Amino acid sequence: MSASQIYVIGAAGQVGSAMMATSDGRAVIPLTSADIDITDPTSTRSALANLSAGDVVINTAAHTAVDAAESDRAAAYAVNADGPANLAAVTSTSGARLVHLSTDYVFAHPVLGDDGAPRPFEPDDVDGVPETVYGASKLAGERAAQAADPATVVVRTAWVFTGGRQDADFVATMCRLEAERPQIRVVDDQTGSPTYAPDLARALWDLVDQLNEPALRGGAVVHATNAGSATWWDVARAVFDNLGAQPERVQPCTTAEFPRPAPRPSYSVLSAKSWVGAGLAPLRDWRAALGEAMTARSGDGNSLG
Numbered sequence: 001m002s003a004s005q006i007y008v009i010g011a012a013g014q015v016g017s018a019m020m021a022t023s024d025g026r027a028v029i030p031l032t033s034a035d036i037d038i039t040d041p042t043s044t045r046s047a048l049a050n051l052s053a054g055d056v057v058i059n060t061a062a063h064t065a066v067d068a069a070e071s072d073r074a075a076a077y078a079v080n081a082d083g084p085a086n087l088a089a090v091t092s093t094s095g096a097r098l099v100h101l102s103t104d105y106v107f108a109h110p111v112l113g114d115d116g117a118p119r120p121f122e123p124d125d126v127d128g129v130p131e132t133v134y135g136a137s138k139l140a141g142e143r144a145a146q147a148a149d150p151a152t153v154v155v156r157t158a159w160v161f162t163g164g165r166q167d168a169d170f171v172a173t174m175c176r177l178e179a180e181r182p183q184i185r186v187v188d189d190q191t192g193s194p195t196y197a198p199d200l201a202r203a204l205w206d207l208v209d210q211l212n213e214p215a216l217r218g219g220a221v222v223h224a225t226n227a228g229s230a231t232w233w234d235v236a237r238a239v240f241d242n243l244g245a246q247p248e249r250v251q252p253c254t255t256a257e258f259p260r261p262a263p264r265p266s267y268s269v270l271s272a273k274s275w276v277g278a279g280l281a282p283l284r285d286w287r288a289a290l291g292e293a294m295t296a297r298s299g300d301g302n303s304l305g
Contacts (some may be wrong), residue, residue: 004054006007006208007031009038009087014162014169015101019058020294022147026205033061038083044135045090047149049058053095056208058088060101061140067261069133076207080137088148097153099204100145104158104268105135105190115263119270123156123221132262146219153207154221155201157236158270163293170232171293178249188233188252192268193225196289200224206280217277224268224277226286238287241296 004027011017011030020030036047038061048057062080063069069076084100087187091098104121108128113119130136144150175183202225210216230238237247255264270280284287 004052005029005050005056007009007048007051007055009036009057009059010176010301013060013062013202014160014167014197015060015157015200018162018197019060019204022201022205023199024205028104038086039078040088041086044083044086048087048090050092050095051090051096053152055094055096056091056099056211057087057091057205058101058208059084060097062101062103063173064134066105066132066134069137071262073133073137076133076137076138080134081140084141084152085144085148087147088145088152091152092149094121095129098143098145098149099155099207099211101204102142102154103135103138104156104270105265106130106133106139106156107135107265107268108143110265110267114254118267118269120269121223122271123223131265138297142221149219151212151217151219153211153216153219155204155207156194156221156270158225158268160195160200161195161290161293162197163239163290163297165297171239171290172297175238175243175294175297178240178243178245183251183252184236185251185257186233186236187255187258188231189254190264190266191229191231193228194230194235194264194286194290195225195283196286197287198292199226199283203275203280203283207278210279213279220274220278222274222280223272224275224280224283225270225272226283226289228271228285228287229269230286235286237289238290238292242291290303 037043110118
C-alpha cells in the first residue's frame with residue numbers, strides 16, 4: 001500500500017521515536033501529546049482534519065505505567081480505550097487506515113500446549129478479563145477501535161526495549177546498574193518476548209506497505225515481537241555479557257520477592273504465526289537485536305541505529 005500521508009501518534013514515545021528514525025523518506029506527520037489529545041474527540045478530529053482515503057494513522061500512544069494504572073483506572077482507560085476509539089471514528093469516516101499498537105498484557109492466563117506447558121499466545125487466545133487495569137484497558141481499546149473501524153489492524157507486542165543512554169527501559173536500566181552495583185537480583189519466573197524498538201518500527205513500516213494485501217485489507221490482529229523467548233533474568237545476563245561484565249553478577253529471584261501493585265504475567269510469549277501468515281517478514285532473534293542495541297549504545301549514543 002502506498003500511503004499518501006502517514007500520521008504517527010505518540011511520535012515522541014519509545015516506539016514512535018523509533019518509527020520516525022526508520023521512516024526512510026516516507027511522508028510522515030509526527031503527532032505528540034502537544035499536537036493531539038486522543039482522549040478528546042474534538043482534539044482528535046482537529047488534529048486529523050486533513051485525513052483522507054489512502055492515509056494511515058499509526059497509534060503508538062499509550063498509558064504504559066502498569067502499576068500507576070491500578071490506582072488511576074480512569075487515566076488508563078482514557079488513553080488506552082477511549083483514545084483508540086476516537087482515532088478509529090476518524091479513520092472510519094475518512095477512508096484512512098488505523099494501525100493500533102497493543103500489548104501481551106491483554107491475555108488473562110497462559111494457554112497450555114499438548115505437553116501441559118504454556119505455549120506462545122495466538123491472537124484469538126484472549127479469554128477472560130486481564131488481571132491488570134493496564135491489560136484490561138488495552139484490550140478494551142483493541143475492541144473499541146475495531147468496533148468503530150473494522151479495518152483497524154491491531155499489532156500486539158511485548159517487552160519493548162531501546163537501551164540508549166537516555167532511555168529508561170529494562171535494558172538501559174540493566175546497563176546503568178551494571179556500572180553501579182557489584183551484584184543485582186532479577187526475576188527469573190516471568191517469561192516473555194523481548195522486542196527491540198527499531199526492529200518493531202521497521203516491522204510496522206513493512207505492515208503499512210502491505211495494508212491492502214488480502215490478510216490485512218479488512219482488519220486483523222497480529223503479533224510482532226523479536227523471535228525467541230526469555231525471562232528478565234535471561235535478558236539481564238545477556239546485557240552484562242554484551243557489556244563484557246560477568247553474567248554471574250546477575251542473581252535470579254522470584255516475582256514474590258518483589259511484589260508490585262500490578263501482577264506481572266508469568267508467561268506472555270507471543271506467537272509469530274499471525275505475522276508470518278499475513279505475509280510479513282519475521283523479526284530476528286532477540287539476542288541479535290540486543291547485540292545491535294548494545295553496539296549502538298557504545299557508539300555515538302544513538303540507539304536507533
